[in-house]
Amino acid sequence: WSAEERVPPLSITPTLDEFEDWYRSWKPDGLITAHYHFPGYLKKLGIRIPEDLAVALVSTTERLPTFGGIDEGSRVIGSVAVDVLVAMAERGQHGLPERAQCIHVRGIWRDAPSLH
Numbered sequence: 001w002s003a004e005e006r007v008p009p010l011s012i013t014p015t016l017d018e019f020e021d022w023y024r025s026w027k028p029d030g031l032i033t034a035h036y037h038f039p040g041y042l043k044k045l046g047i048r049i050p051e052d053l054a055v056a057l058v059s060t061t062e063r064l065p066t067f068g069g070i071d072e073g074s075r076v077i078g079s080v081a082v083d084v085l086v087a088m089a090e091r092g093q094h095g096l097p098e099r100a101q102c103i104h105v106r107g108i109w110r111d112a113p114s115l116h
Helices: 018-025 038-045 072-092
Strands: 030-033 054-060 066-069 108-110
Touching: 018 038, 038 066
Parallel strands: 030 054, 054 066
Antiparallel strands: 066 108
16 A cells, blocks of 8 residues: 555544544544454444444453454463462572563454454
8 A cells, every 4th residue: 555545553542532533534444453442432433333444452352252353361371370480489489580481372363243
């Protein structure tokens, strides 16, 4: 896409008025967001999900069954963190480790009505 065709990103925490101005100016097909207040904004503005705008959350959960996006698996992440701490305690380790470790819990894509 050319620069003129690209939809500019919205500020991280827009007000309802800022969001409305951005939406009305650019008329995007979809919105990818980490903010749970956008569905409330859309409802207040009469914007229908997904008829007018598809919405994906970068962090959704099973508790939000109508919103698609990435389910980070917060319960799994918490469980893995507890396992790591228990293992450290069993080995007598405490404080910051000499070498940092990275543990990756892969998110899964959740398809939902907000996307179709």
